[in-house]
Amino acid sequence: MNRKDIEKYFCNILQKEEDVSAGIAAIRTLLEIIKNDRSSTVQELDENLKVGIDVMRNTNYPITAINSGCELFLRFITFAKLDRNSIEDCKVIMLNRGLLFLKKLNEARAKIVKLAGQFIVDGSQILTHSRSRVVLQTLKEAAKQKKRFHVYATISAPDDSGERIANELQRAGIACTLILDSAVGYVMEKVDFIMVGAEGVVESGGIINKFGLFYIRYYLFFPDWNLHNRSMCKRNEETTLCLNGKFQFTRLYPLSQGDLPDEYKYTKNMRNKDLKAQHPLVDYTPTYITLLFTDLGILTPSAVSDELINLYL
Structure with missing residues (x-):
């Protein structure tokens, strides 16, 4: 070829x-x-x-x-x-x-859906960001099991992929509210946990995913500037679930947003232009993730490096 x-x-x-x-x-x-x-x-x-x-x-x-x-x-x-x-x-x-x-x-997807679906119970209030195929399937399977829950989907600018998953959930008969990315703080006190996918999982257990997740997970969950919200943050600081397959594990160890290579943050067409004027497509969320649901089982972020060693032995 x-x-x-x-x-x-x-x-x-x-x-x-x-x-x-x-x-x-x-x-x-x-x-x-x-x-x-x-x-x-x-x-x-x-x-x-x-x-x-x-x-x-x-x-x-x-x-x-x-x-x-x-x-x-x-x-x-x-x-x-x-x-x-x-x-x-x-x-x-x-x-x-x-x-x-x-x-x-x-x-793998069916295994992940089965594992993650156990965490959805009647009355769950779930926040999701962007459109993840495995998250969508997990929510649909939970609905088929007659579980009653509500989903808040961020609009996920700049491509508004959250609007797409919200429409798909509503067509499946799942209660879903589409919210602005900037409205996450407003609904957070209602949310029981976040459920997201990942484009990649790095060696530290952090994830590369749609731009905006880092803001949601870090700044809204650890707002030192907001004493009133600390009780809410305490309740939610250990409730972020990431659904991904082992083929998304990558041998990369960024220490900050700046350490993430440009080729990960921009498509080819974007890299051909002035990057200072381009909006990154993804960001890096460090180990503020509670559990990773994978086809290898349910992992903590600290277990990712060991699994990568096993995969590449």
Whole structure:
């Protein structure tokens, strides 16, 4: 596959299959590259896969999940290169391992939904930010179980993705109120917990997600300037749930917003312009997360580094 074919294949998945994340689309694209590869050596195949990753990173899609998904996928299929007599044998084993890896990832969402759904009980008041596919499915499954709860969805500027999830929840018969991002403080005293997804989970257990979550999680939950709200903050400081798959774990350790690379914060088209005039798409929320619901189980933020070591051993 040439660069143009790779880009077309990857973009078609995301344009036609709404429920597929960029990370899963990237892994499917790498599998397609292996399937159509005509390399005569493992080194050539490696180079072709690197070209494929570079092409996907340079599309106009956020690269957080692309990076983490591709890294873990390549690690998973690496062992196929060992002790193989021919490149064809290697390709077959890599393809089989890759398909198995993809199958596990496709099953991950159902596992996460089942784990997270247990935390939703009758009367729950839930805040969500942006549009997460796994959060949406979790809320829908809870509603199917006849649980009664209310969702507050931030409008999630600048792309207003919160309006989209609010409409989807309302169509599913789930009580949902769409609020301005700046109105979070007003509704927070009613909220029992926050439930969000993540574009990436870094080694510290912090998350990379839609811009604005850091403000919601930190400044509104730890407002030293607001003595009246401290009781509310105390009640909510340990109630942020993040739903994500292991393919979103990334070997990155930002210490602050400035440590997050520009390629994570801006799409390709935005990076071609003056970044000082651009609005970041994501921000970094440090370890103000209570629990991570993953296909590896329910984790605390401090457990992420250990899981990354296990994944890349």
